[in-house]
Amino acid sequence: MGAERTPSLYFVSAPVDFALVGGASIATFFGLSLFHDGSRTETIWTLSAALVWVVNWPHFSATSQRLYRSRSHVAQYPVTAIAVPLLLAAAVVGAFLSPEGVAPWLVKLFVLWSPYHFSGQSVGISLLYARRGGFPIGRYERLALSGFVFGTFLVQSALGETGQRTASFYSVEYPTLGLPMLVPEVLRIAMWVCGATFVALAVRTSLRARRLPPAILFLPAITQYVWFVLGWRVAAFNEFVPFFHALQYLLVAWMMHLAESAQERGASDPRRQVVAQSVRFALVNVAGGALLFWLLPRIGALGGYGLPFASAVVLSAVQIHHFVVDGVIWKLKNPRVASPLSASFRDLWNPPQERPAPRVLRAA
Numbered sequence: 001m002g003a004e005r006t007p008s009l010y011f012v013s014a015p016v017d018f019a020l021v022g023g024a025s026i027a028t029f030f031g032l033s034l035f036h037d038g039s040r041t042e043t044i045w046t047l048s049a050a051l052v053w054v055v056n057w058p059h060f061s062a063t064s065q066r067l068y069r070s071r072s073h074v075a076q077y078p079v080t081a082i083a084v085p086l087l088l089a090a091a092v093v094g095a096f097l098s099p100e101g102v103a104p105w106l107v108k109l110f111v112l113w114s115p116y117h118f119s120g121q122s123v124g125i126s127l128l129y130a131r132r133g134g135f136p137i138g139r140y141e142r143l144a145l146s147g148f149v150f151g152t153f154l155v156q157s158a159l160g161e162t163g164q165r166t167a168s169f170y171s172v173e174y175p176t177l178g179l180p181m182l183v184p185e186v187l188r189i190a191m192w193v194c195g196a197t198f199v200a201l202a203v204r205t206s207l208r209a210r211r212l213p214p215a216i217l218f219l220p221a222i223t224q225y226v227w228f229v230l231g232w233r234v235a236a237f238n239e240f241v242p243f244f245h246a247l248q249y250l251l252v253a254w255m256m257h258l259a260e261s262a263q264e265r266g267a268s269d270p271r272r273q274v275v276a277q278s279v280r281f282a283l284v285n286v287a288g289g290a291l292l293f294w295l296l297p298r299i300g301a302l303g304g305y306g307l308p309f310a311s312a313v314v315l316s317a318v319q320i321h322h323f324v325v326d327g328v329i330w331k332l333k334n335p336r337v338a339s340p341l342s343a344s345f346r347d348l349w350n351p352p353q354e355r356p357a358p359r360v361l362r363a364a
Contacts, residue, residue, distance in 0.1 A: 008344035009133045009214055011255045018216060020251045021125060022223030025244035029226050029237050038234040048239040057289025058282070059246035060322045062253040064292075065284055067325050076336075080328045088317045095313040096305060103313055104174040110316035111169060115153035115228065117323045118245050122149045122220040124330060125248060128341060131332065133214035136205060144198035149221050151191025152228040158184035170312035195221075220248070252341070257281050258348050259340035270351050292318050 010017040032038055067073055067081055074081040095103035123146050130137045137145075160167070161177040162184065168174070198221075202213050227244070231237045261277045262270065293315060300310035332338050 007132070007134075007342070008346055009129065009216070010344065011251060012345045014216075017251070018219065020247045021216060022219045022226075022244075022248070024247070025223055025240070026226050028240060028244075029231050029234065032234055032236045036236060038236050040235045040239055044236045044239055048243065051240075051243050052293070053290065054286060055246045055250065056242050057293045058285035059249045059253070059289075060292055060318065061285040061288030062250060062257075062281075063322050063325050063329070064288060065281075066253065066256065067329055077325075077328055080325055084324050085321060088321055092300070092313055092317045096300070096303060096310075099172075099305070099309065103172050103309070106320075107169045107172045107312055107316050108174040110319055111167075111174065112157065113320060113323050115157055116150070117326065118227070119150045119153045119224060120327065121245065121248060122224040124332075125252065126217055126220045127332065128252070129214055129216050131338075132342065133217065135211075135213045135217060136209070138201075138205075141198060141201045141205070144194045144201060145221065147194025148191055148198055149224050151187060151194055152224050155184050155187045155191055156228045156232055158187055169316070171306065171308035172312040254278065254281055255343060255345065256337075256340050258345075259343035262343075262348055262351075263340065271349055274345075274349055 067077065091102070091106055095106050123142075126145060126149075127137060127142065158179055161179045162181055163176065164178045165176055166173045167176060202217075206212055223244075227241050231241065258274055258277055258281075261273065265273060296318065297307060297311040297314045300314045301307040303310075330337060332341070
């Protein structure tokens with residue numbers, strides 16, 4: 001029997017988890033708001049462009065690594081692993097063949113889906129910490145939390161879709177939906193109603209359970225509010241929002257990778273295994289991110305369409321694939337997902353030692 005330990009609320013530790021889940025991005029927002037003019041300066045752009053290589057792009061690769069890491073994973077999700085990429089490849093071909101007909105709608109789908117995906121991750125991470133902390137989240141609490149988090153993106157997306165105009169992603173222009181101004185205002189009210197309801201329900205649960213909810217449970221929602229409501233007017237901060245979203249994701253994906261590796265390889269020399277698997281995770285996904293976001297657009301541009309157009313089409317398809325896969329492979333109802341995500345770095349680095357079997361005394 002192993003030595004018992006109190007389950008850890010955090011993947012790594014309170015400071016690390018709070019920083020990666022949202023604390024670092026909130027601090028950056030206030031830093032840029034108070035001590036910077038908020039514009040996209042050359043320094044801001046250069047730093048953001050450098051970070052995509054080591055965080056933003058690798059977080060997309062981490063999804064593919066998890067899905068395609070073994071035949072059993074592919075067999076578990078055949079539609080997601082095989083059919084979806086084929087459909088997206090067909091959409092990419094159609095976009096190249098019809099730059100003004102298909103391409104704008106492929107880009108439009110990516111633009112609308114991207115903040116929805118951010119929101120889904122924020123809700124998922126909140127529920128994950130609630131589960132790790134043993135804090136019950138019922139159906140109505142989940143609906144209220146989702147309403148607030150998804151409301152932050154819906155309000156800003158609706159604002160961007162008001163009026164009749166065009167926007168662009170790289171060189172591809174796409175239309176707005178022409179929504180009336182009433183829509184974002186109604187959504188804003190609904191967002192705050194859902195937020196207040198979630199807080200009230202969390203207080204009720206705390207009183208019944210006679211315990212406080214873990215503070216980190218609220219952090220993803222607060223972070224999402226900073227990203228989409230407070231921060232949208234600060235251009236310099238907006239440059240880094242995808243980076244902070246990717247940090248959240250990589251924390252969870254890295255821990256999942258370590259936990260699954262430990263289950264597959266056993267507990268022999270665990271510290272060496274953690275280091276080796278962490279290095280492997282980093283190298284594979286930096287290389288995978290470069291393949292997806294640097295090499296593939298350049299291959300697409302070989303047909304004479306130009307790199308900006310090829311980037312818009314290929315990167316839209318790559319990110320849509322990421323959105324689809326993430327919606328499938330991270331279901332907490334699946335024991336293959338829930339079990340590894342209950343692990344902590346502490347237990348992987350220093351597994352509980354097996355207690356020696358009791359000695360049996362025999363009569364002389």
